[in-house]
Amino acid sequence: MSHALAFIETSASGEVRNTAAMLIAAASKLGTPVAVVVAAPGTGDALIAELGELGAAQVYVAETDQFGSVLVAPQLAALEAASAALQPSAIVLAHSIDGREIAGRLAVRLRTGLLVDVVDVRADGDVVVATHSVFGGAYTVEATVPGAGPAIVTVRQGAIDARAETASPTLTTQSITVDPASAAVIDEVHDAVVATDRPELRGATRVVSGGRGLGSQANFALVEQLADALGAAVGASRAAVDAGYVPQTSQVGQTGITVSPQLYVALGISGAIQHRAGMQTAKTIVAINKDADAPIFDIADFGIVGDVFTVVPQLIEALGKRE
Amino acid sequence: MKIIVLVKQVPDTWGERTLDTATGRLDRSASDAVIDEIDERALEVALQYKDGQDAEVVALSMGPSTVTEVLRKSLAMGADSALHVRDDALLGSDLSRTAAVLAAAITKSGFDLVIAGNEATDGRGGVIPAMIAEHLGVPSMTYLDTVEFAPGSISGVRGDEHGTVSVHASLPAVISVTEASAEARFPNFKGIMKAKKKPLDVWTLADLGLDDSGFAPSTVVTSTTERPARTAGKKIVDEGNAGNELAEFLAAGRLI
Ligand SMILES: Cc1cc2nc3c(=O)[nH]c(=O)nc-3n(C[C@H](O)[C@H](O)[C@H](O)COP(=O)(O)OP(=O)(O)OC[C@H]3O[C@@H](n4cnc5c(N)ncnc54)[C@H](O)[C@@H]3O)c2cc1C
Numbered sequence: 095m096s097h098a099l100a101f102i103e104t105s106a107s108g109e110v111r112n113t114a115a116m117l118i119a120a121a122s123k124l125g126t127p128v129a130v131v132v133a134a135p136g137t138g139d140a141l142i143a144e145l146g147e148l149g150a151a152q153v154y155v156a157e158t159d160q161f162g163s164v165l166v167a168p169q170l171a172a173l174e175a176a177s178a179a180l181q182p183s184a185i186v187l188a189h190s191i192d193g194r195e196i197a198g199r200l201a202v203r204l205r206t207g208l209l210v211d212v213v214d215v216r217a218d219g220d221v222v223v224a225t226h227s228v229f230g231g232a233y234t235v236e237a238t239v240p241g242a243g244p245a246i247v248t249v250r251q252g253a254i255d256a257r258a259e260t261a262s263p264t265l266t267t268q269s270i271t272v273d274p275a276s277a278a279v280i281d282e283v284h285d286a287v288v289a290t291d292r293p294e295l296r297g298a299t300r301v302v303s304g305g306r307g308l309g310s311q312a313n314f315a316l317v318e319q320l321a322d323a324l325g326a327a328v329g330a331s332r333a334a335v336d337a338g339y340v341p342q343t344s345q346v347g348q349t350g351i352t353v354s355p356q357l358y359v360a361l362g363i364s365g366a367i368q369h370r371a372g373m374q375t376a377k378t379i380v381a382i383n384k385d386a387d388a389p390i391f392d393i394a395d396f397g398i399v400g401d402v403f404t405v406v407p408q409l410i411e412a413l414g415k416r417e
Numbered sequence: 418m419k420i421i422v423l424v425k426q427v428p429d430t431w432g433e434r435t436l437d438t439a440t441g442r443l444d445r446s447a448s449d450a451v452i453d454e455i456d457e458r459a460l461e462v463a464l465q466y467k468d469g470q471d472a473e474v475v476a477l478s479m480g481p482s483t484v485t486e487v488l489r490k491s492l493a494m495g496a497d498s499a500l501h502v503r504d505d506a507l508l509g510s511d512l513s514r515t516a517a518v519l520a521a522a523i524t525k526s527g528f529d530l531v532i533a534g535n536e537a538t539d540g541r542g543g544v545i546p547a548m549i550a551e552h553l554g555v556p557s558m559t560y561l562d563t564v565e566f567a568p569g570s571i572s573g574v575r576g577d578e579h580g581t582v583s584v585h586a587s588l589p590a591v592i593s594v595t596e597a598s599a600e601a602r603f604p605n606f607k608g609i610m611k612a613k614k615k616p617l618d619v620w621t622l623a624d625l626g627l628d629d630s631g632f633a634p635s636t637v638v639t640s641t642t643e644r645p646a647r648t649a650g651k652k653i654v655d656e657g658n659a660g661n662e663l664a665e666f667l668a669a670g671r672l673i
């Protein structure tokens with residue numbers, strides 16, 4: 095079986111990001127999974143156990159003192175080197191901000207095909223087949239890379255639930271340097287403080303989102319209270335983001351995150367087409383809105399025409415009683 | 418400073434967008450085509466710099482004949498000139514080809530800075546700017562929430578899934594900007610009148626020194642299926658007990 099590379103993202107301090115499990119699982123469906131990771135000199139060994147746990151048969155560590163100071167170029171060089179050494183049939187990355195930039199440049203550098211934002215992958219003989227979910231899930235499209243080079247695939251974060259079996263990986267360590275003049279330089283990293291133990295929005299099984307109907311940042315706490323009562327992640331409409339109730343990273347929709355949870359609760363959200371594009375594949379949709387004509391009701395399994403400030407507290411109380 | 422802004426024509430997100438299930442391609446006749454909102458913001462970033470400094474702003478788009486409207490709007494907003502790459506052989510181009518052709522047009526035109534939208538609303542790829550940067554052999558900084566110009570370099574704040582990163586690069590470079598970057602201006606009457614006299618050049622593959630032979634598609638769509646539309650379920654009007662009813666509904670569906 096040929097190799098399939100999974101590019102592992104890490105934090106500035108070198109911790110493995112949580113997309114690793116999904117990516118190694120995706121790679122294992124396409125070949126022998128090799129985790130490729132960039133690390134500061136001397137820190138790569140520490141990652142082996144964790145990546146083996148996630149199913150990597152081999153760990154390819156590119157060590158460089160440019161880790162954390164040069165934007166994406168070291169990662170690109172690492173994948174280029176690993177690809178030359180292992181001749182993989184596929185290279186999978188997260189469809190993250192960094193993942194896209196690396197994947198795009200890599201596809202041009204290796205002169206090979208690129209399949210982006212895929213929600214599933216499979217191997218059909220030697221051919222990599224990727225599934226895309228297009229226009230907010232309105233269409234499912236399958237595509238392949240016919241050429242000889244490795245197929246480069248970015249996987250939507252949280253889209254693949256499968257996990258690979260634990261392995262005892264072999265280790266390859268390579269040292270790399272890139273020409274800093276041809277790359278962007280990182281001046282400062284501010285990792286957001288993850289304050290709560292609320293589930294992450296991407297890949298969450300339950301989501302409670304709030305819109306402009308919440309009226310203020312202070313009132314948006316109601317959305318968080320319901321989310322906590324349901325063990326759900328918190329999302330928002332673009333109007334709520336624009337009004338500053340919540341950060342942009344909570345935006346669900348066309349230009350935000352696409353979610354596909356078991357339960358989606360929309361509070362004070364009108365359901366504009368661009369919002370629906372990010373949540374209409376949810377299994378069950380619940381909407382509470384004062385306006386009986388709000389378009390969100392067209393796709394809601396359970397719609398309540400009412401005021402969120404009276405309905406939601408009652409709901410939270412009822413949920414509490416059931417526990 | 419010469420700034421090239423990449424503007425893409427997309428189906429209006431306000432309407433239903435359809436794929437031709439036989440070819441997997443966008444059915445352009447099924448929806449209104451507009452300039453992607455994110456590219457108006459990219460243009461705005463360039464125009465705000467031009468408002469205060471000496472700069473030439475060129476709007477560049479690759480696409481069918483309807484793209485002219487998008488470029489006219491860019492000119493009306495304030496771009497100095499427009500470039501349209503148009504060739505029947507480009508129909509159904511994939512990411513690799515789009516990036517190669519746009520990079521060839523950028524090279525031919527010459528540039529100090531390329532500004533793109535972070536991701537198009539139709540494909541949601543968000544990879545074209547990086548691919549172009551690789552073709553051009555220059556630094557890229559994608560997904561910038563803010564952009565700061567300095568002589569010979571460009572800096573900004575890039576928001577990612579985990580926080581923010583401050584970055585800078587020397588020029589020439591390619592950047593892409595997010596929804597947080599700049600609210601686009603509306604073209605005014607004077608702008609619209611002036612736009613009529615501004616140059617709008619059309620380039621074919623031959624003008625770019627490219628031919629169709631080297632362009633085997635690097636990706637192939639093998640199937641396209643449409644998901645059945647969602648329908649409305651139960652809808653109640655709150656008469657004082659809706660919160661409790663919703664709790665019942667969630668319990669019945671084993672959602673709590
Ligand atoms: C290119 C493009 C991309 C976009 N991308 C996105 C995206 O990713 N995500 C997104 O969400 N939007 C996106 N939008 C914006 C979208 O068109 C809408 O403007 C936005 O979704 C509206 O947010 P909203 O529903 O919170 O606000 P509104 O449309 O203002 O709706 C607020 C709702 O709250 C209800 N309400 C008010 N008070 C109460 C109350 N006390 N109790 C109950 N209900 C109440 C009102 O009846 C109303 O229906 C995009 C637009 C464009 C053009």
Ligand SMILES: Nc1ncnc2c1ncn2[C@@H]1O[C@H](COP(=O)(O)O)[C@@H](O)[C@H]1O
Binds near residue numbers: 533
């Ligand atoms: N055909 C095109 N013509 C001009 N610009 C484009 C084209 N395709 C993509 N772009 C630019 O690249 C950005 C990101 O597009 P994408 O990578 O397709 O999501 C867009 O916002 C545009 O700025």
